[in-house]
Amino acid sequence: MGQYLVRMLLQVVPVMFLISIIVFVLVHVTGDPVNLMLPETATEEDREILRAALGLDQPLYQQYFVYIKNVLQGDFGNSFHYGEPALPLVLERLPATFELAAVAMLIGIVIAVPCGMISAVKRNTVLDVIISFLSVIGKAMPNFWMGIMLILLFSVSLGLFPVSGRGGVEHIVLPAFTIGIGLAAQMTRLIRSNMLEILSQDYIRTARSKGLREVLVVGRHAFRNGLIPVVTIMSLQFTSLIGGTLVTETVFAWPGLGQLLVTSVNMRDMAVVQAAVFIIALVVIVCNMLTDVVYRYLDPRIKYN
Amino acid sequence: MSHLLEVNHLQTHFKTPDGILRAVNGVSFTVDAGETLAIVGESGSGKSVTSMSILGLVSDPGKVVGGEILFEGKNLLRLTKKEYRNMRGKAISVIFQEPMTSLNPIFTVGFQISEVLRTHYKLNRKAAKQRAIEMLDTVGIANAEKVYARYPHQLSGGMRQRVMIAIALVCQPKLLIADEPTTALDVTIQAQILELIQKLAKEQNTGVILITHDLGVVAEMADKVAVMYGGEIVEHASVEQIFHRPSHPYTQGLLASLPKIHEDEQRLYSLPGTVPNLLESSEGCTFAPRCKFASEACLQSKPRLALQGEQHWVSCLKAEEVRG
Known part of the structure; x- marks a missing residue:
């Protein structure tokens, strides 16, 4: 286990290095930040001066070397827009994003696990049909629409939750449900189909032939086997939430990473974009490693080498 | 003396979109303590469904629709779910085909x-x-x-x-159902596993239902044999009688399909035709379409299990002719 973690960590370094190159090149080929930073009346001479001051007149590879040298010291450069170091700007947003992703995930799991299991165990009954129907609807509703509907109902009409912003527990309820309901719908269907497959396995028949109660047959013998593919989806979903809750963040003015990233891309704020992508990549890698560890716990057939 | 297990006219049907599939259609047999009954037949003859019915584990859309399963005199089909569950794994247990x-x-x-x-x-x-x-x-x-x-x-x-x-x-069960316990194993391991089952069953005086399509295993293990075809038992006798005086054409066909070491045959015998479609209930004998002895009468009236010698039951109108 310890050895496994060391090996994984050794893989992280080249991956992060590659990502830094890709992001650097992409950001630099997509446009010139100087055009956005200066007023339209600025002369070409003014632009040249600013470029030189920012080091943008150097060849790309030289800019990269300067950049990576600084990154290794924890310096992602200053944001053109905010005039502050980029990394703290990104890290400042990370807790909000994590919070939203984690609560949304939790809501998804709490709804999906029982619904998916019931749906599978009671397949083709009225209950199953109702759950399947609801999950199709849940999956079909786009986040921006769902967010607005929740605001209209719970904030505007009922006045139960604040319309936007981040603060106490009441602030996170609506954005987390907006994302969580979609997740729940998707995971319910996945858990249902997984459980159905598992329930027809030979070892489930064995468990029944041993005289176990059905609760144990499903909850002990089937559930953990059914969990393995679900963990994969959950991990993928979580990582995509870290960088991709933009729509929901916008609807609810949630000060997360997605919002920062998109406005920075629009403003060609290279330092912030690079720092944000770097951090998101790091989170994705760490999530994948944790998923691997969970797999090993769930399925003894997977070995550490 | 009452038997350990007495199955009477067991019927297990499956509801399918194409109609009712009669997987087990009026099967009767008994097993005593310490005795081994082999149920033999091709795939799809209803052997496994019979064993699942005894265990109360026939899964949807199948259902035991008739007959009785008396275990130590008690009808299992009347047990509550909980009572049945408490029997499984304790009084009646099972070894499946796929380890x-x-x-x-x-x-x-x-x-x-x-x-x-x-x-x-x-x-x-x-x-x-x-x-x-x-x-x-x-x-x-x-x-x-x-x-x-x-x-x-x-x-x-x-x-x-x-x-x-x-x-x-x-849990030292009184009845053990072994559903093709050695089919998936290497030949060298098969004998060891069979010996083990036999030894432990003898020690614990367990009644065994051995489900198999391997007549070699039957000869080795069984005291009694029930040959199943198309959801019905077509011949039921002691192992000696089955091997020495097979009286149903299907049993004879099974025995003829065995490779023989002393004969210089180029081709193995194989029964013509395929297993019957259990969705159609036939008027006559289910085996008649594949039977070389079949006559007009066989296609029209269904034979019943009838005594042909001591404890030797055959369901064939022409049993005497078949035995020769």
């Missing part, structure tokens, strides 16, 4: 054995472990204590089937 997939991959072998003990005897963890290790030892697993902590994927097919036997016999 590779019949054990849960994510639990240790030991857990899966002690689970039965803890379910039926409410043993504590330690006592159950103790007993499970003894049982692993009994089924011939060396290093039982080590194997207790192993996962199924770490064991060979033969070892896994030994573990299945340990699970099945750890």
Whole structure:
């Protein structure tokens, strides 16, 4: 286990290095930040001066070397827009994003696990049909629409939750449900189909032939086997939430990473974009490693080498 | 004396979109303590569904729709779900065909054995472990204590089937159903596993229902044989009678399909035709379309099991002619 973690960590370094190159090149080929930073009346001479001051007149590879040298010291450069170091700007947003992703995930799991299991165990009954129907609807509703509907109902009409912003527990309820309901719908269907497959396995028949109660047959013998593919989806979903809750963040003015990233891309704020992508990549890698560890716990057939 | 198990006119049907499939259609037999009954037949003849019916584990859309299953005089079909559950794994247990997939991959072998003990005897963890290790030892697993902590994927097919036997016999059941216990195993392992089942069954005076399509296994193990065809028993007799005086054309066909070591035959005999479609209920004998003895009468009236000699039941209108 310890050895496994060391090996994984050794893989992280080249991956992060590659990502830094890709992001650097992409950001630099997509446009010139100087055009956005200066007023339209600025002369070409003014632009040249600013470029030189920012080091943008150097060849790309030289800019990269300067950049990576600084990154290794924890310096992602200053944001053109905010005039502050980029990394703290990104890290400042990370807790909000994590919070939203984690609560949304939790809501998804709490709804999906029982619904998916019931749906599978009671397949083709009225209950199953109702759950399947609801999950199709849940999956079909786009986040921006769902967010607005929740605001209209719970904030505007009922006045139960604040319309936007981040603060106490009441602030996170609506954005987390907006994302969580979609997740729940998707995971319910996945858990249902997984459980159905598992329930027809030979070892489930064995468990029944041993005289176990059905609760144990499903909850002990089937559930953990059914969990393995679900963990994969959950991990993928979580990582995509870290960088991709933009729509929901916008609807609810949630000060997360997605919002920062998109406005920075629009403003060609290279330092912030690079720092944000770097951090998101790091989170994705760490999530994948944790998923691997969970797999090993769930399925003894997977070995550490 | 009443039998350990007495199955009377058992009918298990499956509702399918194309109609009702009569997988088991009026099957009767008995098993006594310490006795081994072999149920023989092709795939799809209803052998496994019969055993699942006895265990009360016929899954949807199948259902036992008629007959009775008397175990120690009690009709199992009248038990509540809970009473039935308490019998399974304790009084009646089963060994399945596929040792590779019949054990849960994510639990240790030991857990899966002690689970039965803890379910039926409410043993504590330690006592159950103790007993499970003894049982692993009994089924011939060396290093039982080590194997207790192993996962199924770490064991060979033969070892896994030994573990299945340990699970099945750890509560000393009165009836053991062995559903093709050696089909998935290497030939060299087959004999060992059969011997083990036979030995433990004798020691515990367990009644055994051995489900197989392997007549070699039957000759080795069985006291009595029931030959199933198309959801019905077509011949039921002692193992000697089945091999020496087969009186149903289907039994004869099965025996003729066995390779013979002393004869210089180029081709193996094979029964013409395929198993009947159980969705259609036929007027006459289900085997008639494949039978070389069949006459007009066979296609029109269904034969019933009739006594042809001592404890030798045959369901064939032409049994005497067939026996020759």
